[in-house]
Amino acid sequence: MADNKSIARPGTRRDFLAAFAALTGSMLVGLPTRLRAEPASAGPADPHLIEDLVAANRILAAESVVDGYGHVSVRHDKDPNRYLIARSVAPELVTAADILELDLDSNAVDLRERKMYLERFIHGEIYKARPDVKSVVHHHSAAVIPFGVSGVPLRPIYHMAAFIGLGVPVFEIRDVAGMTDLLVKTPELGKALARTLGDKPAALMRGHGAVVVGESLAMAVGRSIYLQMDARLQAQAMALGDHVTYLEPGEVEKLRGLDSYDRAWELWKRKVAGAMK
Amino acid sequence: MADNKSIARPGTRRDFLAAFAALTGSMLVGLPTRLRAEPASAGPADPHLIEDLVAANRILAAESVVDGYGHVSVRHDKDPNRYLIARSVAPELVTAADILELDLDSNAVDLRERKMYLERFIHGEIYKARPDVKSVVHHHSAAVIPFGVSGVPLRPIYHMAAFIGLGVPVFEIRDVAGMTDLLVKTPELGKALARTLGDKPAALMRGHGAVVVGESLAMAVGRSIYLQMDARLQAQAMALGDHVTYLEPGEVEKLRGLDSYDRAWELWKRKVAGAMK
Amino acid sequence: MADNKSIARPGTRRDFLAAFAALTGSMLVGLPTRLRAEPASAGPADPHLIEDLVAANRILAAESVVDGYGHVSVRHDKDPNRYLIARSVAPELVTAADILELDLDSNAVDLRERKMYLERFIHGEIYKARPDVKSVVHHHSAAVIPFGVSGVPLRPIYHMAAFIGLGVPVFEIRDVAGMTDLLVKTPELGKALARTLGDKPAALMRGHGAVVVGESLAMAVGRSIYLQMDARLQAQAMALGDHVTYLEPGEVEKLRGLDSYDRAWELWKRKVAGAMK
Amino acid sequence: MADNKSIARPGTRRDFLAAFAALTGSMLVGLPTRLRAEPASAGPADPHLIEDLVAANRILAAESVVDGYGHVSVRHDKDPNRYLIARSVAPELVTAADILELDLDSNAVDLRERKMYLERFIHGEIYKARPDVKSVVHHHSAAVIPFGVSGVPLRPIYHMAAFIGLGVPVFEIRDVAGMTDLLVKTPELGKALARTLGDKPAALMRGHGAVVVGESLAMAVGRSIYLQMDARLQAQAMALGDHVTYLEPGEVEKLRGLDSYDRAWELWKRKVAGAMK
Secondary structure, eight states: HHHHSSOOOSSSHHHHHHHHHHHHHHTTTSSGGGOOOOOOOOOOOOOOHHHHHHHHHHHHHHHSOOOSSSEEEEEESTTTTTTEEOOSSSSSGOOOGGGGEETTOOOOOSSSOOOOOTTTHHHHHHHOOTTOOOEEEOOOOOOTHHHHOOOOOOOOGGGGGGGGGGGGOOEHHHHHHHOOOOOOHHHHHHHHEEEEEEEEEEEEEEEETTEEESSSHHHHHHHHHHHHHHHHHHHHHHHHHHHOOOOOHEEEEHHHHHOOOHHHHHHHHHHHHHHHO | OOHHHHHHSSHHHEEEEEHHHHHHHHHHTOGGGGGSOOOOOOOOOOOHHHHHHHHHHHHHHTTTSOSOOOEEEOSSOOOTTTEEEEEESSSSGGOGEEEEEEEOOOOOOTTTTTTOOTTTHHHEEEEEEEOTTOEEEEETTTTTHHHHHOOOOOOOSSSGGGGGGGGEEEHHHHHHHHHHHHHHHHHHHHHHHHHHHHHSSSSEEEEEEEEEEEEEHHHHHHHHHHHHHHHHHHHHHHHHHSSOOOOHHHHHHOOOOOTTTTHHHHHHHHHHHHHHO | HHHOOOOOOTTTTHHHHHHHHHHHHHHHHOGGGGGGGOOOOOOOOOOOHHHHHHHHHHHHHTTOOSSSSSEEEESSOOOTTTEEEOOOSSSSGOOOGGGGETTTTBBBBBTTTTTOOTTTTOOOOOOOOHHTTEEEEEEETTTTTTHHHHOOOOOOOOOOGGGGGOOOOOOOOOHHHSSSOOOOOOOOHHHHHHHHHHSSEEEEHHHHHEEEEEHHHHHHHHHHHHHHHHHHHHHHHHOOOOOOOOHHHHHHHHHHOTOOHHHHHHHHHHHHHHHHH | OOHOOOSSTTTTTHHHHHHHHHHHHHHTTSSSSGGGOOOOOOOOOOHHHHHHHHHHHHHHTTSOOOOOOOEEEEEOOSSEEEEEEESSSSGGGGGGEEEEETTTOOOOOOOOOOOOOOTHHHHHHHHHTTTOOEEEEOOOOOTHHHHHHHOOOOOOOOOOGGGGOEEEEEEEOOHSSSSSOOOOOOOHHHHHHHHHHTTTSSEEETTEEEEEESSSSSHHHHHHHHHHHHHHHHHHHHHOOOOOOOHHHEEEEHHHHHTTHHHHHHHHHHHHHHHHH
């Protein structure tokens, strides 16, 4: 079991299968899913974590951070080399039965007939690159997208979004892959996005959306909601006048780690609880 | 039956009636509906198609693409020379019982006492000109109208609205008919609009709204929703700064055909399902 | 009974009471309501009209034209010298039991302990000056107010709001009364507002809101909703660029009388029907 | 009992405890709450006042003045040296059981295991400085924040927000405490904020939010809602053109004291009544 959890342990059966898959991947495309190599499970995740992940999906929809598209994941509580994410379905419709376990190469443990998000590599590659990250959100928030295409950097307008002061880089997929459909649908593109993200709390994706990370589901969801709010406020403040006072680095530093969003998380969960039954 | 489906088959009873109608149309205006020539039915449409058309009406209302006005149609599954559209009623109130079958001249098969949309010619004339089109939406989306009157072209800001990169021309009704009430309420105006639309996915109508087409109901509805969203995002991005990066033609090309909006359609249908009962 | 309906018929008991009231009005301010002269009733109004008036109140709230303030009235169907309006209560809470009958001097027929809107003179004085008007709405719509204070005239952006092309003057209360609390709370101020309105469909009130009139409840309500929508669209279009194409007078003329808003009225009524029970 | 209500009466057991607490405060941080000195209760507050305070929390959430954060308090009806405020919980979730009684140093009378808002000193210090104030709201309203960071003063656009004409100063926490996390989480910061507020109805807090006061819950809540609305309207009016006509001081003076918001309060309470059960 432990062997199966290792990403880079040489000499195991999984390594062999991975190598085999790399060689024969294109041949396997047409084969039924059950014939492909699937990673082993890390065991059942904490049911409360699953419940929170389902709630996170619905909260992001309720707050208009996601519409029919976008996704949120959480690292498996029993194994840092696994993460949990819904099958390909609109976030507002996600139930516990839709949650899949994936390894960090974004292969599902037990896919059966289900379809995965094309852009799951966003999640897997960030979990690889950022051991501190426990949750990842990818979204197309309407307020955020204009900043990704205008060259105007997002800046922290108020204490609720102080984390923006740590930096929100913009991922330009043209720089790494030229003309594409903008989807982060390969491990390589996922790695490139993770490199742009670096050690920051979020990155914008030009012409596409954003990715937001956190040390917990509540933090990744809360940062997503306040990234969106800050974008709205910054646009309004810029429209009012030329001299906007943003948070200073000293203020951002004092607020570091205070964005657990516990009080709001309790509210958000309660508001989607009825719909989850 | 087959004869009845043909638009231009000479020598049939329908041709005779059409010619008769063309000659006597103005005389018939004051006559009771049952005395006029009505085209024959192509037979009952697939109940799932009807259900989807009802859902499309309600989805467009739920997403604020339409208010009390606007309409959506779908080509008949049994006959490309017929289309289905509601009687004259607000989209949010449409039920299966309101769906009419019309021929491509926009005459109803079985109108009885019901009123038709004045602007049904938008649909019929586009179905004539565009065999690839299976669904047409006409709406007055608030976000879109400012682009139709300002001379600022709509451009694709993000991948969800890449189809805009194929071109969204503006229909200026003054160019074809001078001072009007702006309504596309004659076959001639419908044809003029279809000419402006050309082979594009959508056209704006100056001082009025827009028309959006697709290869399926989901595509026409999805494009309507993301046309609206793109208009909002573009207005916001333009307000932020002068240098907005839109999708490049190469990106638009890579995204061509990817706008089936399947995942969102599942969500949208579920959200209006309760109200449809 | 007929006598009582006449405003200016000499020699009746009502004339005497009106003269008496004019002489002693200020003395009566402190007296209990039941001691004051009350006009006679024109008889019970059509229950469908009452129902529509209650619906109009709730529709205006549902469409965010009014919040806790604002009011809508309709001319009595049995007597053009009476109108119906709610007692002083938020529009969203109005029920049939709240509807009062007022004469055109805005005195209630049967007030009992109920409080009247301070600004009811807006309604009474417009009904006096405009025999064509059957319904009056006064509101503080958020989209409209910026136009009243900025000197930028509201103009018709699309066919749904073509009536704006007939003219929407701005009432500046300072011109007639200097520094006030901006409330139209006397007959004189009501008359001044009616003079500014003239024969137009609506007038803005600087620093306050707007008044909208129509030949029916549906028209006054519909014009209120599309005045608001046009204001939003015009602000957006102006932000996009300097060259906005508004409806031409010829187009406005072609659309004159087409703003009965019947199809939308059916929808709006259905949407508030549940809440009215 | 009376002794316990006094803030500054020397020689009592409370004074001794306060001095003891001042000396040993840091030592007590780790101790269980029940061992700390707690002020005595002023007795049970009027249940209607508690009900109104719960309603105020939910109204502010329903009107989007607060989200998961922000708080509202009311002065105790039996003792001006006590105020009522919820334990640390999102306003939308507050019930009567969450209401705590605090003295004006913002110590809870009967805290038990419950957590207090970190920024309760906003309330306590304003109640000390402003005997006329009966209710205080602290919020992060999205419409208001851009004014706090842009140097553009909020001005009264319409009669519903005339109180803004009395002045809305901006609190810059950097001026009193340099680089902070922006939270008013000490008595000193609360006093500094109260000084900036002075005798005004509201103050903006740069990079944070606002504080609004009133002679009643309805007034503090109503002013919060119309502060937000005025901010939206002013931003829109400024975007339309350079010459905005604001209320004149003479108009503000005529409207002074008319902002009790009684009619709206009845509506707002009714709208949250269902959720409060």
